[in-house]
Amino acid sequence: MTPIADIYEKGISTNSLSKTYSVPGIRVGWTASGEEVAGIVRTLRDYTMISCGVLDNALAEHTLRNRNVILERNRSIVKHGLELLSEWEEKEPRVSLVLPKSIPFSFIKLDIKRDVESFCEGLLNETGVLLVPGSRFGVEACARLGYCVSGEILAKGLQAISDYLCNEMSNFQEDS
Secondary structure: OOOHHHHOOOOOEEEEOOOOOOOOOOOOEEEEOOHHHHHHHHHHHHHHOOOOOHHHHHHHHHHHHOHHHHHHHHHHHHHHHHHHHHHHHHHOOOEEOOOOOOOOEEEEEEOOOOOHHHHHHHHHHHHOOOOEEHHHHOOOOEEEEEOOOOHHHHHHHHHHHHHHHHHHHHHHHHHO
């Protein structure tokens, strides 16, 4: 995908080491833009953060020197996670989704009888599985599911969601 800064003179592209490179603790990022915006960003940066820590810089440099290996590893994890998620969704009648391309999360649409917020809270409290309510992103009746983890952990989490959904349906039928 071509960055917006490369195709539009007023475009500003941003990135960091957090998600793409799986280094969320290192607060190093960058922008790409035209000269005018770059000057404004540089000035604001100088006022807010004169420099990163020495360790952050060293780890950022190490990460970027090894970016090909890291990115290939991350792509592999995301690809495997997408495969597991797709297989699970095909078997789970109370879930639907549109599979994304090469990103580590998706919004799943849940066929449930209560609001997604309370469902996600109950799921977390009872199983330890975290789904973020879609309403936090302006996407109603859905939950954000991350799958950039080992296949074993993802499979366990998806099974826990299925079990919780099954219990949810049983509880609703008993209440009716």
